[in-house]
Amino acid sequence: MVNVFAVPVFFICFRECLECSIIVSVLLAFLKQTLGPDHDAHIRKKLVRQIWWGIGLGVFVCLIIAAGIIGTFYTVGRNAFESAEYIYEGVFSLVAAVIITLMGAALLRVSKLQDKWRVKIAKVLEQKDSIGFGKGKVKQWCEKYAMFLLPFVTVLREGIEAVLFISGVGLGLPATSFPLAVICGLGAGALVGYLIYLGGHRTSLQIFLVASTCFLYLVAAGLFSKGVWDLETNAWVKLAGEGAAEAGAGPGSYDIRQSVWHVGCCTPGSNGDGGWGIFNSLFGWQNSATYGSVISYNLYWLGVIVGFLILGFKERNERYPFQKAKHVATEDNESESSGGVVEKKGAPGAPRAAVREIET
């Protein structure tokens, strides 16, 4: 089954597509609200078209990049790096895991993006009214086509994130398992996104986002651990030479000095086949774990926990932990900071407004 359908690839495509659909649905809803019946329907249609163009082109470019990257990996890359296969996979897994970690949290604050978009849409409306403001040509063009650029850049970003992730996770999987999984993932993501748009309950949306982000980080933790494991395995294969390859999953296939556990069964397999291969892709399971792979897995979670705690702290208290709270010092500062305060007060407010609007 795994040979035609790569489960981890499905999950990743599902999630990334879900993110995109959510962003798209929020954008569309926003447009509907901001450019309401009292605005020019023609302009709204144009902007909506821009959005769809942005999405479509973003997906298209993503697919090209994805095909290019994955195609290269599976042919040239594989052969070119055969002797350094483990180093190649290891470094790639680590880099992909780090990128995912940094970018993954963003979706949990999709509401923050809405404020940005509100400002952008307001600017667009101003632009419509006063064309030829005299700014740079490029900037002018950007602001005119903001509704195209926004979804385009978002989809592109999410898409490349997906490609990196899939490459990292899917390096061990056979290429034939990709197409079906990708198509199903994209389809499922689009469908769920559409349902959310129709249903519109903010809470269930957020729950979906939380669940999918948890899953994302679970996979990223496994990927990180796998990266470290690949590098350690590379060192072992260089040391033991032929003996390591001949040993299969038995003694000699791993460095016993680094071993934390080794079981003869439950191997992920060379192509990530079988149920244990899925375990490997989703959770980083190895039948032969090393100190490196176990410690890196736990350190990764530690890092994620600390990172999210800091982010949460910053949101609540407007500063980083151990940083002094910002005082209102002088008159001048006060006016600036009060401006800041106003804006800050505004920020929590805007989402609430948006939330209410979507709900109605």
Added chain:
Amino acid sequence: MAILVSRLLFLFSLFLSVAQCVTKTYDFDVSWVSANPDGLKERSVIGINGQWPIPTINVTKGDQLVVNVKNSLGNESTSLHFHGLYQNGTTHMDGPAQVSQCAIMPGSTFTYNFTVDQPGTYWYHSHVRGQYPDGLRGAFIVQDPEDPHKDLYDEEIVLTFSDWYHDHMPDLLASFISIANPSGAEPVPNSALVNETQNLAVKIKPGKTYMFRIINMGAFAAQYIWFEGHTMQVVEVDGVYTEPADAEMIYVTVAQRWSVLVTAKNDTNANFAFVGSMDEDLFDTVPDGLNPNVTGWLVYDDTKEKPAPKEIESFEPFDDFDLVPQDKEELYDHVDYQIQLDMKMDNLDDGANYAFFNDQTYAAPKVPTLYTVLSTGPNATNPEIYGSHTNQFVLDHNQVVEIVLNNDDPGKHPFHLHGHAFQLVHRSADDAGFYDASNHSAFPATPMRRDTILVNPNGNLVLRFRSDNPGVWLFHCHIEWHVASGLIATIIEAPLALQKQLSGKIPQDHQQACRAGNVLMEGNAAGNTVDVLDLQGETSFPSPIPTGFTARGIVALVFSCVAAFVGMGVIGWYGMAPIKAKSG
């Protein structure tokens, strides 16, 4: 007058019979010399009296042999084993270190003194860990005035074959038994030698018959040996005369000896090559550029060219199972005691690859096994006192003993028994698996006998001998790499009779050897003289690899799962904040 004459005659015949029992003495000063036998690399080798190759020991049946060994190596201990000699009554002269004696330390001397009462082709070599392939191996020929084949040949020529390494054994051993060699791949030799050289020219006269005493003194590689244009007649193997048997090609494992008759052609038109070709099946990988063959020539006319040997399509060697001993000793058809040895190769928790008999590998005891026998009185019949890692079997005196060897490894192994020649009762083909006593081909009525025998890959062997030689005898694979990785069993034959034979008779220099090396001479395998069943302190050894999850593994797995759940909890907390903020 008649009485005087008869007395004189009597004295004269007495003198003659005494003169038959000659004492041959060899003084060997063992030291490093330099040599380059294959022309590819000059290296230091272990020579005797400043020379290498080392001298051939040549005695006549019935002689007393005295070998005075002085160890001038400086950096290694040594010992000598006279391979194939039964050492009846002189097991303490057999040679394996930590079994029959303490190793001879640098600077010490040691004397081997025993009667040679068996004719044939033998060899002598170092029996400390992995040393003899560095050069300490030579031919040992026992002449027999009553040789049943003596009328069949005109002259005898000794041909020793061996493999050759450019590196020294201690370095090769370190890389062989190491975590970086988990599959136990044996080091591949760099070349093959005949009479410690290559391209040997053997001058022969037309029409004469020569007996070639062929000895394989290698560390690892068995050799296919054939003479182009000439058929061999096998007349002796490992000191056992056989009925002459024709062979075009023979397969000689390490440590085996074959004496073959070759009749020279009647004309001198051409010279003929003979080849020793190393069996590359044994090599884990065959390196590029390795020449596995060594060539020599039967030179009829040294003005004519020496032709290069012809390539052959396949190796079709003579099967030594088919030999019939000259004395037609009958099969021992009633067995008193059976030893079953199941051998395999596996890894231990230091990551290195070891060899096992019955799931146990061999590690030398702290007290040489012979001294344990001599110092433990009635307890000597209890196998336990000989240690946990010596694969020991205690035999009673004068019993028919059967060894069933099951080879659970895909490699070929030449097994050697000290102190005896055995009957080869059964040898299975490749991949026959374990021996099945109820289902096997019929045993030969007069089985062939020798002291070093090949077992086929994943096959089995059955050997029988009579325990008529009290002593401590090793049974081991003669591939030096496998000796190092522990493919050794110890047979303690008739320990009580042995005590009667040897107690108090161990020479001074043997005892000095132990003192010089700080080796205990009394007690069980751990040196315990008080409680011989207490083996605490015996040689330690790596443990088997743990299977499944150990405590460490379970802790790691549980901790990781906990970390993941806590992590997801924190993400959830962070993710749900906007909702809380909304409702707050």
